[in-house]
Amino acid sequence: DEPVVVQLCGNDPDIIVQAGKKIQGLCSGIDMNLGCPQEHAREGHYGGYLLAKKDWPRGSDNATSL
Numbered sequence: 001d002e003p004v005v006v007q008l009c010g011n012d013p014d015i016i017v018q019a020g021k022k023i024q025g026l027c028s029g030i031d032m033n034l035g036c037p038q039e040h041a042r043e044g045h046y047g048g049y050l051l052a053k054k055d056w057p058r059g060s061d062n063a064t065s066l
Contacts, residue, residue, distance in 0.1 A: 009033035009046045 004027045010016050020030050033047050041047030 003028035005029040005031050007031040007033050009041070009044075011045045 006023050006027045006029075008016055008019055008030060009032075010019075016032070024030065033041075035048045037048045
């Protein structure tokens with residue numbers, strides 16, 4: 001019965017929204033990962049790497065889509 005927060009990451013707003021809708025009733029909150037500095041986040045083009053100036057529109061779309 002403890003609060004559960006689910007973290008989502010990705011670079012496709014449609015998929016992120018689908019995932020969020022599937023879990024929204026199963027958790028206390030949803031966190032959009034925009035801070036991951038790890039190498040696999042760069043390779044997968046998600047996390048903190050979407051905060052770069054050239055990628056900000058994609059990161060912004062992901063966050064506002066939720």
